[in-house]
Amino acid sequence: MVVLGIDIGGAQIKAGMVDDQGAIIASRTIATPPDLDSFVPSLHDAVRWLLEATALPAGVGIGCKGIINPDSTQVEALTGSLHYLEGLRLSELLGLPRDVPVFADNDARVALAGEMVWGAAQRLDNVLMLILGMGVGGAAVVNGQILRGHTGVAGHLGHLTVEPEGAVCVCGNRGCLETVFSARAIEGEAWAAVHRGCASTLTRLFREQPQLATCRTVFQAASEGDDLAAAIISKATRRLGAALAGLLHIFDPELVILGGQVADAGADLLIPLQEEVWSRSRGLLGRDVPLVEQQVADKSGIVGAAGLVMAPRS
Numbered sequence: 001m002v003v004l005g006i007d008i009g010g011a012q013i014k015a016g017m018v019d020d021q022g023a024i025i026a027s028r029t030i031a032t033p034p035d036l037d038s039f040v041p042s043l044h045d046a047v048r049w050l051l052e053a054t055a056l057p058a059g060v061g062i063g064c065k066g067i068i069n070p071d072s073t074q075v076e077a078l079t080g081s082l083h084y085l086e087g088l089r090l091s092e093l094l095g096l097p098r099d100v101p102v103f104a105d106n107d108a109r110v111a112l113a114g115e116m117v118w119g120a121a122q123r124l125d126n127v128l129m130l131i132l133g134m135g136v137g138g139a140a141v142v143n144g145q146i147l148r149g150h151t152g153v154a155g156h157l158g159h160l161t162v163e164p165e166g167a168v169c170v171c172g173n174r175g176c177l178e179t180v181f182s183a184r185a186i187e188g189e190a191w192a193a194v195h196r197g198c199a200s201t202l203t204r205l206f207r208e209q210p211q212l213a214t215c216r217t218v219f220q221a222a223s224e225g226d227d228l229a230a231a232i233i234s235k236a237t238r239r240l241g242a243a244l245a246g247l248l249h250i251f252d253p254e255l256v257i258l259g260g261q262v263a264d265a266g267a268d269l270l271i272p273l274q275e276e277v278w279s280r281s282r283g284l285l286g287r288d289v290p291l292v293e294q295q296v297a298d299k300s301g302i303v304g305a306a307g308l309v310m311a312p313r314s
């Protein structure tokens with residue numbers, strides 16, 4: 001059996017056929033078209049190519065930014081370059097026979113669906129997932145089901161308010177978690193220090209090689225003993241740990257999964273984060289909830305989207 005997984009992103013659309021072990025057996029990547037008139041034929045071409053290379057899929061899973069109605073696959077809200085998809089049903093844009101079931105959801109829930117089927121969340125009923133990327137994506141499994149809420153917004157863990165008077169967030173609120181702990185927030189903090197002329201290896205590095213001005217570089221400098229980088233990472237990690245402790249008190253999960261490019265820092269993030277989270281949450285929970293890295297290695301979003309077809313649902 002194969003299922004078709006599609007990740008619709010602002011820059012690229014990635015589509016692939018995935019087998020029941022979670023392996024991609026054929027895939028296509030196309031640049032995201034600028035308008036609907038070119039989006040539909042481009043997507044049809046990619047899907048047709050995959051069908052000819054493999055077989056008719058048993059189902060289709062689609063991950064897309066924004067607020068997606070998982071029952072109808074309708075894009076309820078989507079800002080940015082893909083705004084032309086608002087109000088449309090993704091299932092009707094594929095050019096596939098109507099009897100092929102199509103499931104769609106936002107990209108964070110799709111990543112969690114992949115973990116439920118092939119990764120760290122298998123056979124677990126209560127799990128939180130944070131995607132620590134340029135922003136912070138979030139999703140939750142509660143009592144065996146992906147949490148969606150009254151209007152489909154539930155699980156946006158990156159928009160938990162952590163600083164009432166903090167920076168304005170992309171969502172319109174102030175001081176959301178993603179304004180203090182995300183690749184963008186950490187890079188912004190480092191650039192601000194560099195512009196102030198702080199003594200740090202980052203000051204020379206960022207000025208001479210701006211392409212290295214990344215969150216990963218800040219983690220690297222911190223692990224090599226740079227005081228400024230260490231202070232930036234430590235402050236951001238403490239805030240993430242505090243927010244996560246609050247989330248553990250609310251959700252009481254068996255496990256927390258961390259994905260995204262910031263989680264690629266591995267033990268440099270995980271160990272201090274665990275200490276912060278556990279010291280804050282041990283009292284009420286009476287145990288240390290494991291924090292683990294994402295297990296589905298595919299970064300394209302294709303496998304997660306395919307997992308949406310197979311994930312348990314009500």
Ligand SMILES: [Zn+2]
Nearest residue numbers: 159169171176
């Ligand atoms: Zn926000």
